[in-house]
Amino acid sequence: MSVDQRRFEKQLMFNHPAFTQLCEQMMREAKVMYCDHLLFSLHAVVKLGIPQNTLLVQTLLRVVQERINECxxxxxSVLSTVLEAMEPCKNVDVLRAGLRIIVDQQIWKIEHVFTLQTVMKCIGKDAPIALKKKLEMKALRELDRFSLLNSQRMFGALATMNHRSVTLLNECSKVIIGNIHGCPFKILINILQSCKDLQYRNLDLFKGIADYVATTFDIWKLKQVLFLLILFENLGFRHSGLMDLFMKKVVDEPGFLNMKSTVSILHVYSSLNHLHECQPREFLEVMASALTGYLHHISSENLLNAVxxxxxxxxxxxxxxxxxxxKDIINELLISGDMERNVHKLHILTTCLKLDDVPYRKAIDLPLPLPPSTPLHPNAKVAEALRSLLGEGYFSENVQLPHNYHIDFEFKMDTNRSQVLPLSDVDVVTSASDIQRIAILCVPRSNYCLDSNHPRGFLAMKMRHLKVMGFxxxxxxxxxMEKLEMKDAVAYLKSEIYSSEDPPASDVNFQSTC
Known part of the structure; x- marks a missing residue:
């Protein structure tokens, strides 16, 4: 049935005189029904869509509270399923609290993994941590009985109760990777969304899913692949093969691009700093053409995000x-939505227009508010290693540059990068052609794509701009650095400072793309 037809049929049912009599009979006999019949009846009532605030539903909830010890x-399992589908209210909250007590008492008697997972999904994120730990231990005991479906469902169960069990997730990941072919799209999405919610990063799992989708690329709809790429971006995972395939498909079939997908694709590829070497110009031109086609009705924030x-x-x-x-669009961005975020992105635009090789230059007439100052994170170990290697007076710390750029350490060398120069000797001749400015950036793991040295978009852009500024x-x-002994940290910095090699262009930024 269509949604409208289902709604019409339900209304006919609710309006039938016998339905009212049935509901009244249900309320009269609730206290004397078998417990499982009572719960199946409540499940049916909820599934039919009878409003939760009706006397019938509230009466059944109160009777179940009184008889919960009979469960x-x-x-x-049935009660957990029902409560998971209901909105919070006084009787639902009381019943969920009662369920937690019963589960805590009966947890070691639960025989079916499906029941265990259903209960885990119901107890809620605010359940006591001791109860969550008990459920985790019970699940670990049952691991050898897990089916493929149990392994897939465990991600959602843990995410719903907001409990990150790395051991359990690792074991379930192995099962999923070994049986990935034929896995439905909905399950893949649920797994990745749960990984995001639990902040669980498993490179083998992500690679297994991406390899499977890349291998079977032609059977997927482009919007399905895009949905997966969006989740991968949220997880910081970049799969070159899948992203290249999708990019080529966009170039070949640009007709599938609507406004929402255009903004999303631009975000994914820029955030993960990924362009396929063979077709960057064609891809960017297709995306620019698609965005231009939607300019007459795109929102200001979506336009800002895309640009x-x-x-x-x-x-x-x-x-x-x-x-x-x-002016009217900039004014709107400065007073609506997430203003701080909008200001940050407008500053990115103005910086790029000034520093990059733009075919035209146009300044923003309106003065923008200053972006929030970047919090300084002390890098004591790096500073100590530099003092040991270079000595005092040879480097500057926490240097603020134009365009709101900050670098952790700066020093100057000769152009051959064979000798570090004392700051006192070069302060008056910093623009001399025989001096090379060096910027050290202390970078957290989140600035790279997952488990790689590939910089993400904002770091790549900063490196590009620092190079333009002469660094x-x-x-x-x-x-x-935190794992290294001091002597090893000094040796590592020495090898980086006196190395004549530049970072590979493909790992730094988008080059020659405009």
């Missing part, structure tokens, strides 16, 4: 930028 495993994505990718389509720079950029990974 066996089957009843717990900012283009800026990260070092591409500057004329029509979208000109529309964004209109050679050295990236220092915070999490790696």
């Amino acid at each position: 066996d495993e089957k009843c717990l 900012c994505s283009f800026c990260l990718m070092n591409h500057f389509p004329l029509a979208p930028i000109n529309q964004l720079l209109q 050679h950029v050295i990236l220092v990974n915070n999490w790696k």
Whole structure:
């Protein structure tokens, strides 16, 4: 049935005189029914869509509260399913609290994994941590009985109760990876969404899913692949093969692009700093053309998001930028939505227009509020290593540059990068052609794509702009430095400072794309 037909049929049922009599009979006999019959009746009432605030539903909820101690495993499963589908209210909240007590008492008697997972999805994020731990231990005991479906459902169950069990997720991931072919799209989405909610990063799982979708690319709708790419971007995961395939498909079939998908694709590819080497120009031109086609009804914030994505990718389509720079649109962005975020993105645009190789330059007439100052994170270990390696008076710390750029450490070398110069010797001749400015950026793991040294969009753009400003950029990974002994940290910095190699262009930013 269509949605409208279902609604019509339900209304006929609700209006039938016998239905009212049935509801009245249900309320009269609720207290003497078998417990499982009572719960199945409540389940049917909820599934029919009878409003939750009706006397019938509230009466059944109160009777179930009174008889909750009669619940066996089957009843717990049905009750959990019902409560999961209901909106919070006084009787639902009381019943959920009662369910938690019963589950805590009966947890080791639960025989079916399906029941266990149904209960886990129902108890709620605010359940006591001790109860969550008990459910986790019970699930770990039952691991050898997990079916493929149980392994798939465990991600959603843990996410619903907001409990991150790495051991349980790792074991379920192995089962899923080994049986990935034929996995339905909806289940893939639920798994990745649960990983996002639980902040669970499993490179093998993500790669297994992406490899499967890339291998079977032709059977998927483009909007399905885009949905997966959006979730991968949320997780910081970049799969070059799948992203290349999707990009080529966009170039070949641009007709599928609507306004929402255009903005989303631009965000994904700019955030993960990914362009396929063979077709960057064609892809960017197709995306710019699609965006231009929607300028007559795109919202100001979507336009800002799209243009900012283009800026990260070092591409500057004329029509979208000109529309964004209109005074009324900028005024709207400065008073609506997330103003702080909008200001940050407008500053990105103005910085790119000034520093990048833009075919035209147009300044924003309206003065923009200053972006929030970047919080300073002390890098004591790097500073100590630099003092040991270079000595005092050879480097500056926490340097603020134009365009709101900040670098952790700066020093100067000769152009051959064989000798570090004392600051006192070069302060008056910093523009001399025989001096190379060096910027050290201390970078957290989140600035890279998952488990790689591939910079994400904002870091890539910053490196590009620092290069324009005359710097050679050295990236220092915070999490790696913390693991090193001081002598190893000094040796690592020495190898980076005196290295004659530049970072590979493909791993730094989008080059030659406009």
